[in-house]
Amino acid sequence: MTTGDMIRTGWRRGVFAPLLLGLLAAVAAPAGADTAWPVQNRLQGKVKDGKVDKAEDVSGIACAPGAVPRLCLAVDDETQGAQVVILTDGGLIAGDFIRLIDDGRAGKPLELDAEGVAYADDFFYVVGSQGRARHETDADKEATNQAKAAATRKVFRIALSADLATGALTGAPTIAESGALATLLQSDPALAPFVDLPLSKNGLTVEGIAVRGDDLYAGLRGPVLADGSAVIAKVPLAALFEGKAGAVTLYRLNLGKDSLGDARGIRDLTVDQGGFLLIAGPENDPPKKHRIEGGDYAVYSWNEVQAIKLADLAAYGKKVKPEALLPMDGNGAMLRALLLFDGAKEGMPTPVEIPLQ
Numbered sequence: 414m415t416t417g418d419m420i421r422t423g424w425r426r427g428v429f430a431p432l433l434l435g436l437l438a439a440v441a442a443p444a445g446a447d448t449a450w451p452v453q454n455r456l457q458g459k460v461k462d463g464k465v466d467k468a469e470d471v472s473g474i475a476c477a478p479g480a481v482p483r484l485c486l487a488v489d490d491e492t493q494g495a496q497v498v499i500l501t502d503g504g505l506i507a508g509d510f511i512r513l514i515d516d517g518r519a520g521k522p523l524e525l526d527a528e529g530v531a532y533a534d535d536f537f538y539v540v541g542s543q544g545r546a547r548h549e550t551d552a553d554k555e556a557t558n559q560a561k562a563a564a565t566r567k568v569f570r571i572a573l574s575a576d577l578a579t580g581a582l583t584g585a586p587t588i589a590e591s592g593a594l595a596t597l598l599q600s601d602p603a604l605a606p607f608v609d610l611p612l613s614k615n616g617l618t619v620e621g622i623a624v625r626g627d628d629l630y631a632g633l634r635g636p637v638l639a640d641g642s643a644v645i646a647k648v649p650l651a652a653l654f655e656g657k658a659g660a661v662t663l664y665r666l667n668l669g670k671d672s673l674g675d676a677r678g679i680r681d682l683t684v685d686q687g688g689f690l691l692i693a694g695p696e697n698d699p700p701k702k703h704r705i706e707g708g709d710y711a712v713y714s715w716n717e718v719q720a721i722k723l724a725d726l727a728a729y730g731k732k733v734k735p736e737a738l739l740p741m742d743g744n745g746a747m748l749r750a751l752l753l754f755d756g757a758k759e760g761m762p763t764p765v766e767i768p769l770q
Contacts, residue, residue, distance in 0.1 A: 449761045450751070454507040454580070456498070456759040459491035460522065468492075471753045471760030472736045473530040473621065473681065475537060476500050482577040486511075486537045487737075488527035490755070495527060495539050497573070497580045500739075500751075505762055508580015511571070513539065513588065516564040518557050523564040529632070529681065530737075533624035536572055540631065541565035543595050544618035547611040566595035568622075568629070570654055591653040594619075594631065598646060601661040607636040613697060620736075621682035623689055629653060630689070632682035635696045641676035643668045643693065645715075666720040668693035668713060672706040680710065685740045685748070688716040690767075692726075692735050704731040712738065712750075712767050724767050732756045743769070 456468035468489040476485035485498040485505075493515065497508030516523040526542040545562035549555040573586035598617060599608045610616030612635050620634035633644040642665035652659025668677040671694070680694040694710040708725040715721075726735055729752075737753035737760070748767045753760035 449763050451504045452507055452759045452762065453504065456487065456489065456505075456507045457492060457496055457510050458489045459524075468759050469757065470755045471757075472528045472755055473539075474498065474737045474739050474751075474753055474760075475530040475532040475683070476739060477532055482506075484573075484575055484577060485739075486530050486532070486539070486571070486573075487753070487760070488525075488530055488539060490526050490528055490542070491524050492527070493522055493525050495530065495537075495569075495571070497575045497582065499575070499577055499580045500741075506578075506580050507759075508575055509582045511573070511582075511586055511588075513569050513590075514564055514567065516560065518560045523561055525567070526561075526565040528618075528620045528634075528736075529622040531622045531624040531629070531683070533684070536570050536624075538622060538624055538629065539569045539571065540594070540619055540622045541567045542618050542620070543598065543631075544612055544616055544635075545609060547613065567592055568594050568653055589654055593653045594629075594648060597648050597652060597659060597661050598631075601646070601663065603638070603663060604636070604644070604646070604661070610636075615696070620678070620680050621691065623682045623684045624650070625684055625689075627651065630682060632679035632691055634678040634680060634694075637676045637678050637696050638665065640665070641670075642666060643676070643678045645679065645682065664715075664717060666713075666715065668720060669711065669722065671695045671699075671709040673699060673703065677711075680734070680736055681738050683738055683740060685714075688714055690714055690723075690738055690740060690748075690750075691720070692738050693722075694735065698732070698734070704728065705734065710735045714769070723769065726752075726765075729754060729761070729763070730756065733761070745769070 458466040458468035472490040474487040476483040483500040487498045494513040499506040529540045531538040546558040570589040607617040615636045618634045621632035623630045631646045645664040647662040649659040651657040677693040678696040681692040710726040713720045733756040736755040739751040
């Protein structure tokens with residue numbers, strides 16, 4: 414009998430109900446000053462009036478395996494790169510920033526709109542959203558939006574080393590850039606109609622990536638397909654970084670609905686042990702007058718066959734969105750992970766306990 418079978422059997426018999434309710438409560442408890450981990454130095458956000466603000470739109474993090482301190486890379490979706498982060502037992506150390514693009518328009522920098530980070534086999538991977546802003550009838554505005562889209566349609570493979578006490582780079586990182594993911598996604602008949610649509614119109618937007626074996630898995634925030642399914646697209650790494658031929662494999666996942674009754678897309682994706690974990694959440698943010706509710710976001714496990722909901726996530730703030738999930742450790746029945754958020758200062762890194770099935 415597997416751990417999941419034992420937990421499900423125990424739940425039906427009432428044996429583990431108090432334990433699981435306690436774990437679910439831990440996941441659902443809103444974050445506060447007493448639960449969020451501190452960040453030393455500063456996670457970088459957008460550049461405003463020539464000055465770098467603190468990050469408020471953290472959208473991804475991944476770490477090399479091993480005991481703490483661990484080497485990690487984090488992204489804020491309003492920057493042009495990624496930042497070295499050191500994971501300690503109880504906090505984060507913000508290190509050097511790595512610029513990945515220098516795209517600009519009319520003298521202003523364009524965002525990479527980085528939405529996901531993965532780690533595998535000595536490399537970090539960073540993905541732009543692959544999305545685009547709405548279409549404009551004004552030619553200059555439309556050209557700007559096309560330039561913005563081009564800036565996001567990239568994937569990077571990065572090898573780096575850093576001081577685990579400070580996060581300072583100990584040498585120049587090795588960076589490979591690829592624009593092949595956008596081409597591959599556009600070649601898939603099910604995704605092609607959504608490639609050039611904005612997110613507000615159910616357009617294609619990558620929100621998380623994972624790498625396992627010879628493949629990259631892209632978790633799509635949009636589109637949500639007509640049957641209510643969210644999508645994960647698997648592509649060969651060799652097609653991205655070695656110029657080899659490759660095809661897209663699509664997986665369709667039913668991830669339930671948010672409090673407004675809308676089917677959910679994928680807001681992050683990460684490898685964990687023999688499978689994957691993902692954050693399911695609204696494809697589009699709620700209207701201004703509607704706050705994010707508990708259960709709008711949830712954590713699922715996925716094994717390329719089925720997605721199983723592990724826990725609903727609480728509301729961590731009216732407009733605070735769970736955007737990054739970092740597995741840390743566990744005991745077989747429970748996983749301790751770190752959540753980071755878009756809409757909170759420096760991601761508000763918050764530990765949660767997730768019951769495993």
